[in-house]
Amino acid sequence: MKLFFFEVKEGLFISLRAIRANKIRSVLTTLGIIIGVTSVVLMSTAIRGIDDAFQTGVSSLGSDNLYIDKWEWFNRDVPFWELRNRKNLTMEHFEKFKEMAKLPIAVAPTIFTPITIKHEERTVEFVFIVGTTHDYVFTNSLSFADGRFMNELESNGGRNVIVLGSEIAKKLFPNGGGLNNDVKLKGKKYRVIGILEEQGSWVMGNFNPDNQAFVPIESVFKYFQEEFWNSITINVRAPNSQSIDAVKDEAVEIMRKIRGLKYNERNDFSINQQSGLLNEINSTVGVIQIAGLLITGLALFVGAIGIMNIMFVSVKERTKEIGIRKAIGAKNRTILGQFITEAAIICLIGGMIGLFIAIIGGMIIKQFDFPVTISAEAVILAVTISLMTGILSGFAPAYKASKMDPVDSLRYE
Amino acid sequence: MNIITIEHIAKIYQVGSEEVHALRDVSLKINQNEYLAIMGPSGSGKSTLMNMLGCLDTPTNGLYLFKDKNVSLMNDNDLANIRNKEIGFVFQTFNLLPRSDSLHNVELPLIYAGIPKSERRERAAEALENVGLGDRMHHKPNELSGGQRQRVAIARALVSNPAIILADEPTGNLDSKTGEDIMHLFHEIHETGNTIILVTHEEYIAEHAKRIVRLRDGLIESDEIVANRFIPKKNGASKV
Ligand SMILES: Nc1ncnc2c1ncn2[C@@H]1O[C@H](COP(=O)(O)OP(=O)(O)OP(=O)(O)O)[C@@H](O)[C@H]1O
Ligand SMILES: [Mg+2]
Numbered sequence: 001m002k003l004f005f006f007e008v009k010e011g012l013f014i015s016l017r018a019i020r021a022n023k024i025r026s027v028l029t030t031l032g033i034i035i036g037v038t039s040v041v042l043m044s045t046a047i048r049g050i051d052d053a054f055q056t057g058v059s060s061l062g063s064d065n066l067y068i069d070k071w072e073w074f075n076r077d078v079p080f081w082e083l084r085n086r087k088n089l090t091m092e093h094f095e096k097f098k099e100m101a102k103l104p105i106a107v108a109p110t111i112f113t114p115i116t117i118k119h120e121e122r123t124v125e126f127v128f129i130v131g132t133t134h135d136y137v138f139t140n141s142l143s144f145a146d147g148r149f150m151n152e153l154e155s156n157g158g159r160n161v162i163v164l165g166s167e168i169a170k171k172l173f174p175n176g177g178g179l180n181n182d183v184k185l186k187g188k189k190y191r192v193i194g195i196l197e198e199q200g201s202w203v204m205g206n207f208n209p210d211n212q213a214f215v216p217i218e219s220v221f222k223y224f225q226e227e228f229w230n231s232i233t234i235n236v237r238a239p240n241s242q243s244i245d246a247v248k249d250e251a252v253e254i255m256r257k258i259r260g261l262k263y264n265e266r267n268d269f270s271i272n273q274q275s276g277l278l279n280e281i282n283s284t285v286g287v288i289q290i291a292g293l294l295i296t297g298l299a300l301f302v303g304a305i306g307i308m309n310i311m312f313v314s315v316k317e318r319t320k321e322i323g324i325r326k327a328i329g330a331k332n333r334t335i336l337g338q339f340i341t342e343a344a345i346i347c348l349i350g351g352m353i354g355l356f357i358a359i360i361g362g363m364i365i366k367q368f369d370f371p372v373t374i375s376a377e378a379v380i381l382a383v384t385i386s387l388m389t390g391i392l393s394g395f396a397p398a399y400k401a402s403k404m405d406p407v408d409s410l411r412y413e
Numbered sequence: 414m415n416i417i418t419i420e421h422i423a424k425i426y427q428v429g430s431e432e433v434h435a436l437r438d439v440s441l442k443i444n445q446n447e448y449l450a451i452m453g454p455s456g457s458g459k460s461t462l463m464n465m466l467g468c469l470d471t472p473t474n475g476l477y478l479f480k481d482k483n484v485s486l487m488n489d490n491d492l493a494n495i496r497n498k499e500i501g502f503v504f505q506t507f508n509l510l511p512r513s514d515s516l517h518n519v520e521l522p523l524i525y526a527g528i529p530k531s532e533r534r535e536r537a538a539e540a541l542e543n544v545g546l547g548d549r550m551h552h553k554p555n556e557l558s559g560g561q562r563q564r565v566a567i568a569r570a571l572v573s574n575p576a577i578i579l580a581d582e583p584t585g586n587l588d589s590k591t592g593e594d595i596m597h598l599f600h601e602i603h604e605t606g607n608t609i610i611l612v613t614h615e616e617y618i619a620e621h622a623k624r625i626v627r628l629r630d631g632l633i634e635s636d637e638i639v640a641n642r643f644i645p646k647k648n649g650a651s652k653v
Contacts (some may be wrong), residue, residue, distance in 0.1 A: 010524050014524075017512075017513065017517075021512040320508070321510060323508075324508045324509075324510060325521070325525075326469075326493065326496075327467075327469060327496060327502050327508070328496065328497065328502065328521055328522045328525065328569065329493055329494070329496045329497020329498070329522050329525040329526065329573075330493065330497075330525050331489070331490055331493040331494075331525070332489050332490070332493070333490075334493075334525060405470075406469045406470075407464050407469050407470045410469070410504070410508065
């Protein structure tokens with residue numbers, strides 16, 4: 001055991017000497033691994049960032065919320081034509097549901113329509129306009145920077161009032177003070193009655209409240225959409241996440257009643273919720289992860305082949321040295337260890353450089369608001385991967401070196 | 414005491430479809446503190462025999478006993494051990510590690526022997542002092558003259574106190590004056606009780622030894638005691 005450590009230690013020194021003696025080759029060798037490790041670390045960090053972003057995005061949907069819809073978000077078992085042939089959900093359905101449902105703390109209809117908003121010279125194109133009622137604010141945890149949400153009167157009357165998401169407000173009123181101004185949607189004047197605080201989830205794009213604007217649903221039907229042709233979504237807020245299953249059961253029962261379904265007919269509506277989205281996102285992130293790992297795996301593999309190749313050249317070039325070492329008593333396993341250690345150290349150094357570049361790269365990407373943090377796991381990953389690559393790709397050349405015939409290698413010029 | 418016994422040794426190289434008989438049937442006994450020169454025309458098998466004696470190579474046929482141990486039966490590991498502890502090699506082309514200084518070159522066998530750092534530094538330095546290179550410890554081979562390089566190689570061969578020194582044309586790459594210095598060094602080493610076998614083409618070099626074995630075509634042609642040895646002086650040689 002003691003001898004083993006001695007050999008490892010001395011092997012380390014011999015390898016370090018050899019690396020220092022062959023600087024240029026060592027640097028070239030490292031290049032492959034630098035690229036590999038940089039991409040592994042950045043990729044794993046990016047995947048983590050994407051995942052985090054998705055998760056926060058999804059959690060903004062609320063774990064207490066159900067979304068009754070004609071469409072199924074993540075459809076696996078209902079054929080598409082059946083979804084398409086479902087009857088639309090209408091305001092009538094919503095009114096009945098609201099009346100009958102006992103468990104939810106709030107129920108609100110929504111309809112989405114993209115419309116360009118103007119204020120004087122400024123425009124924001126294709127804003128996701130959410131048509132809804134005054135109850136929407138209770139199905140959600142929106143917070144206000146200024147003003148308020150629409151009230152029952154405005155909602156029922158389909159008044160021309162609008163609540164702006166923080167991004168939209170910022171674009172239309174860069175100097176602030178949007179409240180009580182008028183904006184135009186397809187030429188129709190709307191009065192700004194409220195501006196949301198920044199909600200801060202970034203990835204969901206149009207589904208991010210920061211990029212949305214809210215108007216009474218009746219006004220949407222009045223100006224922008226035919227009620228008859230469009231299906232609404234009913235947002236249902238449960239008192240808490242424990243009661244969500246009960247709320248869901250009640251919702252199914254009521255909806256079947258409203259839709260007049262017989263006991264043997266399938267539901268002609270879907271009840272969507274965050275957990276379904278989470279599953280979907282997890283599997284999507286899983287796919288991204290696998291793809292990312294495949295790509296970086298490929299980069300590493302190419303790097304490893306490069307190292308193996310250079311190590312083979314190195315072994316060939318140093319045939320004489322190997323002969324000398326053997327002539328004065330180096331054992332096969334000593335030579336094996338020496339070359340593997342050499343490859344491992346070179347890769348480790350490369351890995352460190354790669355990690356360093358990745359950290360710098362991460363900092364740069366962070367400037368573009370992409371949430372990256374290099375984790376301790378990434379560091380461990382980089383070290384392990386570079387060591388393993390070194391050992392694996394160094395093995396074949398080292399084995400070749402260890403098996404060289406001493407007489408032949410001494411004769412080699 | 415008998416260190417080396419070889420009986421009916423043969424070494425056959427396969428070159429393509431042809432067999433090259435480098436050694437055909439060589440038997441030899443070498444005792445403790447012998448000073449033996451091996452001579453013979455080019456291609457007669459001298460180096461092949463030396464490699465065999467030095468456990469760098471194993472014979473195709475025949476028996477090789479080193480200190481009564483059967484070398485023919487040993488594996489790579491055992492052979493490496495013998496080379497490390499019992500044999501000191503000196504080559505015509507020095508065979509030093511080009512990028513390492515004298516001290517590291519000399520301590521290398523001790524590293525492989527598992528000697529701790531402080532002791533091997535000390536022993537390597539001492540070996541270098543003994544060959545007169547106490548002031549060249551941190552020179553790399555290309556910063557040394559040919560004769561100095563060969564001294565480093567000799568120090569390396571001596572550092573692990575081997576049972577036997579094998580030198581394959583140690584003066585072949587040196588001018589005659591420097592060669593004579595090296596021969597003086599060998600003389601001193603022999604005087605302290607070491608066993609030396611050296612290969613040479615030069616008759617007067619061979620006459621430094623006590624015994625000359627002549628090879629021809631892989632066979633021993635003659636094996637005789639040197640009647641009239643050269644005893645080298647530090648500066649030039651003189652007959653006794
Ligand atoms: N690895 C090998 N493969 C094939 N043939 C070899 C090999 N090594 C040596 N030989 C042959 O064996 C014979 C003896 O070679 P060896 O090197 O022992 O000669 P030598 O007496 O040392 O010659 P020199 O004085 O030129 O050094 C030669 O004919 C040589 O061609
Ligand atoms: Mg020869």
